[in-house]
Amino acid sequence: MAFEKLFEPSNIGTCNLMNRIIMAPMANINMADPIGRPTEKMIAYYRERAKGGTGLLITGLVPVSFGIDPTVSEDNDTTYFPRIDGTSRTRLSGWRDLTAAVRPYGSKIFIQLSAGLGRVGSPEPALKGKVLRSSSFNKNFYVPQIPHFPLSDRKIRKIVKSFGQCAVNAKVSGFDGVQIHGHEGYLMDQLTSDPWNRRKIGRYRNKFQFGIDVVKEIKKSCGDDFPIIYRIDLTQALEESYGKDIFKKQFRGKERKIEEGLEFCKVLHEAGVDAFDVDKGCYDNWFWPHPPAYFDDAIYAEELAGRLRSYFQKENIDAKVIAVGKLGKPEFAEKVLDNGWADYVMLGRPLLADPYWTKKVKDGRVKEIIHCIGDQEGCIESFKMGGHICCAVNPYAGFEDSKKLIRTDVMKRIAVIGAGPAGCEAAMTAHKRGYDVTLFEKTDHIGGQLHFAGKMMIKHDIRRYLENLQFQLDLLIEDGLKVEFNK
Structure with missing residues (x-):
């Protein structure tokens, strides 16, 4: 469009x-x-x-x-x-x-x-x-x-x-x-x-x-x-x-x-x-x-x-x-x-x-x-609650002055257990920093509780976020991020 x-x-x-x-x-x-x-x-x-x-x-x-x-x-x-x-x-x-x-x-x-x-x-x-x-x-x-x-x-x-x-x-x-x-x-x-x-x-x-x-x-x-x-x-x-x-x-x-x-x-x-x-x-x-x-x-x-x-x-x-x-x-x-x-x-x-x-x-x-x-x-x-503005889906919002995505100088192998939203974000961030990352998920799909949270018709914002999370992860899989399902 x-x-x-x-x-x-x-x-x-x-x-x-x-x-x-x-x-x-x-x-x-x-x-x-x-x-x-x-x-x-x-x-x-x-x-x-x-x-x-x-x-x-x-x-x-x-x-x-x-x-x-x-x-x-x-x-x-x-x-x-x-x-x-x-x-x-x-x-x-x-x-x-x-x-x-x-x-x-x-x-x-x-x-x-x-x-x-x-x-x-x-x-x-x-x-x-x-x-x-x-x-x-x-x-x-x-x-x-x-x-x-x-x-x-x-x-x-x-x-x-x-x-x-x-x-x-x-x-x-x-x-x-x-x-x-x-x-x-x-x-x-x-x-x-x-x-x-x-x-x-x-x-x-x-x-x-x-x-x-x-x-x-x-x-x-x-x-x-x-x-x-x-x-x-x-x-x-x-x-x-x-x-x-x-x-x-x-x-x-x-x-x-x-x-x-x-x-x-x-x-x-x-x-x-x-x-x-x-x-x-x-x-x-x-x-x-x-x-x-x-x-x-x-x-x-x-x-x-x-x-x-x-x-x-x-x-x-x-x-x-x-x-x-x-x-x-x-x-x-x-x-x-x-x-x-x-x-x-x-x-x-x-x-x-x-x-x-x-x-x-x-x-x-x-x-x-x-x-x-x-x-x-x-x-x-x-x-x-006494803080400043931030965002549930953007950890850098309100912290642009202090949080930076810095590439690592020391290679490490990292395993992330669970492909819910937190696990996906952790794996993607570590991969972007240059680590060798494997994401393990016991089911055959990512998203964890987001699937249940997004089931109701009115929860279209949750479904939209889940679709984007899958898209972002797929891009990084092409770049070398490893994901193991049913494990």
């Missing part, structure tokens, strides 16, 4: 892209030093995805609200997030190193700026006497007994100003544009949608106003030619997820419906947004913005991106649309573009599992792609 649409050059505002593949914002947490400066770990992580041919990289969440939203800081005002606020030259030096690292490979890079966490942030600061903040009086997502108090209009305006300063810092650090983090129930979403913004007075009782002000501030600070992507949940899908009764009781029957999402995008474009990447859901229905293994491929590309793009065409709005959500199978990514549902596809976990996804598709090596299995153990659970 040809993938012509995926590799058409295009542009977002003044930013020219070599293809239509965008890396989703992920992986900043615990990859910066105590002052928020990117470390070599973060730089190596993005460099690897640039080497893999991705057209546009977007960093993970970078808050602009330090000193206002206490949930983005820890003890002694340290943070597990990177920082680009303020005027620290030391901090900016790390960002300059990052943008310089991806440039030689033709990739462009945007920074994702966030208003903060609000009600979905850790409740720990409240236990230390700090007042937690949100758009209105809201319960903490994790500990509902702990309240978040409304931000004043003055504090919100300070966040708006900080967006402008951070965008300027990003521009002078070599970033090609910014993505505004406006989705999934984070503070920006809390201020711009009904479930959490119940303000009755002041400028920000208008739920669209905060988004408008942020966009205009960035354009005023950086110029009209500095591109902006806005990440939005076109609908929070709360009624769809919970049913009418719980929706009415828990969320007062309020949410952003798709029709309102379309209207909001129009208003944001008029303020200066160049492109929108659209997903669905929030923290209260986590499975929508983070589709698990049992969801279908391209789960809501037509429903959301397709709907928004049709709306833009009808209204003669010149803004680009980015589709997201289980697009790791190349034929589905191509289909989204070919059907006109979106201008770009955004890949998150597929580029964790295989940084060279783009290059392999372009070179016609689709069978070599290492596929995400959707278990969310490395990409999400790892940093929830």
